[in-house]
Amino acid sequence: xxxxxxxxxxxxxxxxxxxxxxxxxxxxxxxxxxxxxxxxxxxxxxxxxxxxxxxxxxxxxxxxxxxxxxxxxxxxxxxxxxxxxxxxxxxxxxxxxxxxxxxxxxxxxxxxxxxxxxxxxxxxxxxxxxxxxxxxxxxxxxxxxxxxxxxxxxxxxxxxxxxxxxxxxxxxxxxxxxxxxxxxxxxxxxxxxxxxxxxxxxxxxxxxxxxxxxxxxxxxxxxxxxxxxxxxxxxxxxxxxxxxxxxxxxxxxxxxxxxxxxxxxxxxxxxxxxxxxxxxxxxxxxxxxxxxxxxxxxxxxxxxxxxxxxxxxxxxxxxxxxxxxxxxxxxxxxxxxxxxxxxxxxxxxxxxxxxxxxxxxxxxxxxxxxxxxxxxxxxxxxxxxxxxxxxxxxxxxxxxxxxxxxxxxxx
Amino acid sequence: xxxxxxxxxxxxxxxxxxxxxxxxxxxxxxxxxxxxxxxxxxxxxxxxxxxxxxxxxxxxxxxxxxxxxxxxxxxxxxxxxxxxxxxxx
Numbered sequence: 445x446x447x448x449x450x451x452x453x454x455x456x457x458x459x460x461x462x463x464x465x466x467x468x469x470x471x472x473x474x475x476x477x478x479x480x481x482x483x484x485x486x487x488x489x490x491x492x493x494x495x496x497x498x499x500x501x502x503x504x505x506x507x508x509x510x511x512x513x514x515x516x517x518x519x520x521x522x523x524x525x526x527x528x529x530x531x532x533x534x535x536x537x538x539x540x541x542x543x544x545x546x547x548x549x550x551x552x553x554x555x556x557x558x559x560x561x562x563x564x565x566x567x568x569x570x571x572x573x574x575x576x577x578x579x580x581x582x583x584x585x586x587x588x589x590x591x592x593x594x595x596x597x598x599x600x601x602x603x604x605x606x607x608x609x610x611x612x613x614x615x616x617x618x619x620x621x622x623x624x625x626x627x628x629x630x631x632x633x634x635x636x637x638x639x640x641x642x643x644x645x646x647x648x649x650x651x652x653x654x655x656x657x658x659x660x661x662x663x664x665x666x667x668x669x670x671x672x673x674x675x676x677x678x679x680x681x682x683x684x685x686x687x688x689x690x691x692x693x694x695x696x697x698x699x700x701x702x703x704x705x706x707x708x709x710x711x712x713x714x715x716x717x718x719x720x721x722x723x724x725x726x727x728x729x730x731x732x733x734x735x736x737x738x739x740x741x742x743x744x745x746x747x748x749x750x751x752x753x754x755x756x757x758x759x760x761x762x763x764x765x766x767x768x769x770x771x772x773x774x775x776x777x778x779x780x781x782x783x784x785x786x787x788x789x790x791x792x793x794x795x796x797x798x799x800x801x802x803x804x805x806x807x808x809x810x811x812x813x814x815x816x817x818x819x820x821x822x823x824x825x826x827x828x829x830x831x832x833x834x835x836x837x838x839x840x841x842x843x844x845x846x847x848x849x850x851x852x853x854x855x
Numbered sequence: 856x857x858x859x860x861x862x863x864x865x866x867x868x869x870x871x872x873x874x875x876x877x878x879x880x881x882x883x884x885x886x887x888x889x890x891x892x893x894x895x896x897x898x899x900x901x902x903x904x905x906x907x908x909x910x911x912x913x914x915x916x917x918x919x920x921x922x923x924x925x926x927x928x929x930x931x932x933x934x935x936x937x938x939x940x941x942x943x944x
Contacts, residue, residue: 463921794869794871794873794875794925794927795871796869796871796875796877797917797925800877800919800921800925801919803919803921803923804906804921811871812869812870813870813871814870815870820871820872826872826873827869827870827872827873854902855906
């Protein structure tokens with residue numbers, strides 16, 4: 445069992461007061477706070493090991509390279525990938541999805557092909573496919589969700605066909621927290637020969653993820669949503685698929701040779717090994733080191749414990765908010781089928797008013813579309829406020845939040 | 856005669872169908888800003904003197920004691936700046 449009070453001691457920011465109230469940070473689906481262990485790893489890197497990675501023969505470069513490679517190894521182990529060849533470091537989930545869209549989709553999608561996208565996706569798993577469809581002319585088809593925001597598997601079964609080349613879905617909705625049955629979808633997709641790309645931005649930080657068990661082809665996530673720094677994330681891809689793909693960005697590091705033919709006056713280029721083929725230019729080395737520290741921190745807690753803690757908090761929040769007659773909650777009510785994300789509105793107030801009011805009491809929540817406008821249109825909502833929990837949140841913070849909600853209801 | 860930038864730290868256009876604007880006033884000018892606004896705008900409702908429902912020239916907005924305000928139903932940022940200019944300068 446996880447002890448949030450002990451964990452809180454690792455997070456210096458949680459000692460802050462905002463607007464004269466103790467900080468209650470409930471915006472974890474947007475980004476998480478950083479423990480001393482991550483902050484320390486970043487500082488230590490710049491104080492002791494900073495150098496550019498790979499192809500440097502000096503000691504610092506070798507040490508930096510080793511750290512950066514170890515970071516890939518730690519991330520691979522964390523999601524049970526088959527080693528570092530399957531882990532590409534990117535800026536975050538958005539870049540990971542764009543990598544798949546352009547390095548795979550640009551060459552493999554055309555004409556009658558279809559890309560299946562669920563209506564609960566974050567814009568980052570919609571826009572790249574819409575952009576690409578304007579270039580290649582394929583169809584983007586949207587799979588319906590149920591009234592509670594969970595994925596409609598029957599609709600998915602009806603939508604998938606021989607035309608489907610790739611299925612793009614989130615593992616956990618960033619609006620409702622609903623956990624999708626990725627394994628089931630992957631099985632259905634593979635029966636039609638389609639690939640599966642999963643946006644794992646809201647799952648990897650909150651529950652155990654095993655990409656081999658899920659049997660997905662691509663899996664994307666961000667470091668900053670799992671205690672790591674911003675600007676670093678990872679794309680998992682099955683080795684055999686990554687091997688066949690052309691690079692995304694061109695530049696240094698991603699090539700093995702660029703040979704110049706003096707007669708034809710052309711260059712011929714061969715690619716570096718995986719995963720470096722997809723990591724052009726000087727990478728975010730320090731970000732990788734910070735992400736490794738975050739992964740080690742989460743592993744020391746245990747992802748089952750993280751999930752259990754969030755489930756307990758979600759249950760408590762669902763129960764306590766029933767005391768608020770003007771508060772309407774969206775998405776599934778059963779805490780066991782979702783992560784610690786709760787979208788809500790207060791009758792007669794915009795979500796931004798609610799967020800501003802809570803801010804006055806030191807409670808940080810998000811308001812708006814949460815980059816998922818289509819899902820809000822399904823819910824017929826102008827916007828929503830959203831609380832999202834993590835390992836350092838407590839029942840007492842939820843109790844305080846509910847008390848302030850009651851104040852808001854009196855407006 | 857100053858500029859609204861003397862009082863305003865940042866303006867955020869909200870994400871959502873409402874397209875409201877959240878104005879964050881400079882922390883060290885918070886008291887001055889609130890006094891000016893409360894003098895010029897009509898207070899429709901006040902909650903514990905920490906939230907004020909206000910109207911000014913047919914524009915409704917809510918002012919928070921934290922030094923933030925949310926303006927609704929404005930056409931664009933230029934209209935907001937005009938309102939802020941009338942309120943603050």
